[in-house]
Amino acid sequence: MTSLHNRHINPLILKDLTGDNWRLADYVKRGGYSALRRILEEKIAPEQIIADLKASGLRGRGGAGFPTGLKWSFMPRQFPGQKYLVCNTDEGEPGTFKDRDIIRYNPHALIEGMAIGAYAMGITVGYNYIHGEIFQEYLRFEEALEEARAAGFLGDRILGSDFSFQLHAHHGYGAYICGEETALLESLEGKKGQPRFKPPFPASFGLYGKPTTINNTETFSAVPFILNIGAENYAALGKPNNGGTKIFSISGDVERPGNYEVPLGTPFAKLMELAGGMRGGKKIKAVIPGGSSAPVIRGEIMMETDLDYDSIAKAGSMLGSGAVIVMDETRCMVKALERLSYFYYEESCGQCTPCREGTGWMYRMIHRIEHGEGRQSDLDMLNSIADNIQGRTICALGDAAAMPVRAFIKQFREEFEYHVEHKHCLVPVSAY
Numbered sequence: 001m002t003s004l005h006n007r008h009i010n011p012l013i014l015k016d017l018t019g020d021n022w023r024l025a026d027y028v029k030r031g032g033y034s035a036l037r038r039i040l041e042e043k044i045a046p047e048q049i050i051a052d053l054k055a056s057g058l059r060g061r062g063g064a065g066f067p068t069g070l071k072w073s074f075m076p077r078q079f080p081g082q083k084y085l086v087c088n089t090d091e092g093e094p095g096t097f098k099d100r101d102i103i104r105y106n107p108h109a110l111i112e113g114m115a116i117g118a119y120a121m122g123i124t125v126g127y128n129y130i131h132g133e134i135f136q137e138y139l140r141f142e143e144a145l146e147e148a149r150a151a152g153f154l155g156d157r158i159l160g161s162d163f164s165f166q167l168h169a170h171h172g173y174g175a176y177i178c179g180e181e182t183a184l185l186e187s188l189e190g191k192k193g194q195p196r197f198k199p200p201f202p203a204s205f206g207l208y209g210k211p212t213t214i215n216n217t218e219t220f221s222a223v224p225f226i227l228n229i230g231a232e233n234y235a236a237l238g239k240p241n242n243g244g245t246k247i248f249s250i251s252g253d254v255e256r257p258g259n260y261e262v263p264l265g266t267p268f269a270k271l272m273e274l275a276g277g278m279r280g281g282k283k284i285k286a287v288i289p290g291g292s293s294a295p296v297i298r299g300e301i302m303m304e305t306d307l308d309y310d311s312i313a314k315a316g317s318m319l320g321s322g323a324v325i326v327m328d329e330t331r332c333m334v335k336a337l338e339r340l341s342y343f344y345y346e347e348s349c350g351q352c353t354p355c356r357e358g359t360g361w362m363y364r365m366i367h368r369i370e371h372g373e374g375r376q377s378d379l380d381m382l383n384s385i386a387d388n389i390q391g392r393t394i395c396a397l398g399d400a401a402a403m404p405v406r407a408f409i410k411q412f413r414e415e416f417e418y419h420v421e422h423k424h425c426l427v428p429v430s431a432y
């Protein structure tokens with residue numbers, strides 16, 4: 001599905017990657033590990049690194065968009081016991097496939113970013129939790145770790161300094177819920193991956209009950225580039241409050257699906273152009289701009305929207321993980337929602353009643369509408385179930401399941417009503 005190409009705008013993480021140049025020697029040739037080396041040689045204060053990250057405007061690329069510098073400042077640096085750094089490569093949200101490409105094509109950027117994070121937060125042990133369905137990438141990441149250890153970029157007394165950092169990879173089993181940070185920690189501890197009640201947050205009670213910082217793969221991978229080009233320059237790439245570049249995974253009815261790194265604030269129409277436009281020249285109907293849990297937006301609105309946290313929120317959705325799913329005029333919105341709701345039903349961990357029962361209930365109702373057995377009252381009932389899930393569960397999987405249901409019915413109600421009345425799609429059957 002994803003392919004390497006050079007159709008990015010001002011890329012940092014995906015710049016100059018060919019598929020064969022992922023090894024340490026290639027990364028060093030591209031200027032890799034120079035930020036870590038400079039930090040250790042010049043003994044740059046950890047507080048300075050955190051201040052730089054705050055100034056860069058980097059926001060977490062895992063979905064919630066939380067400011068990274070602020071998150072790093074929550075780590076109690078002076079805590080006397082073990083502290084942990086964890087990377088979330090459990091990418092499982094339908095539509096998202098950027099983290100896979102980072103560890104496939106530029107794994108050392110992630111390793112360097114994590115080592116810098118460990119230095120800044122006074123941490124000596126880290127883990128990268130990798131999704132169970134990307135085993136080849138997991139093996140590659142293990143190879144990259146070996147290279148970094150052998151070259152002295154990881155391990156004891158890194159580059160002759162008094163900073164030590166042991167980094168390990170951990171292979172998950174492909175459960176979407178393990179992308180939720182506290183379920184991930186449970187799973188890393190060898191337990192069933194179910195989210196923890198918060199507070200306490202991982203910064204005070206994380207892995208094995210110790211202070212832990214968790215960030216997404218893309219978030220960590222951006223760090224060396226930010227320190228190399230300077231925080232202000234990074235921020236200036238994007239828009240105020242939306243600093244830097246972002247990798248968008250574009251899929252669906254476009255000519256060239258793939259990962260595109262562009263500055264935040266780039267018009268969606270420009271991303272469409274990079275992705276070769278609509279497949280077969282068809283008309284755009286709907287876009288899910290931030291992974292399957294983000295509310296769907298009508299195509300014509302999206303074509304006028306910029307790709308940054310604030311603009312997408314203003315248009316009624318979320319930038320989320322940056323997974324852009326494009327649907328053309330032949331797509332049936334009932335069928336699309338049926339597929340999405342089945343995913344959340346399958347992936348609910350079952351811990352909270354509203355999510356465990358509600359996701360199955362919503363799926364069954366949408367299934368029956370799709371199969372010509374729906375009732376007009378089902379639409380309001382679906383909204384009511386979604387209302388009773390959203391905000392009422394331990395983690396945000398409940399919200400993730402409820403939001404698409406509400407948005408699809410709100411944006412395309414006429415199509416759902418037509419389906420109920422006529423017992424088939426409003427649109428002709430998709431050619432794909």
Ligand SMILES: Cc1cc2nc3c(=O)[nH]c(=O)nc-3n(C[C@H](O)[C@H](O)[C@H](O)COP(=O)(O)O)c2cc1C
Binds near residue numbers: 060061062064071215
């Ligand atoms: C159901 C669910 C699945 C999630 N999946 C992922 C994921 O695959 N990758 C990820 O980085 N964050 C995921 N998150 C968000 C994480 O809980 C967490 O916010 C993120 O890893 C923090 O990193 P960041 O601040 O760098 O974005 C998920 C959240 C939920 C509720």
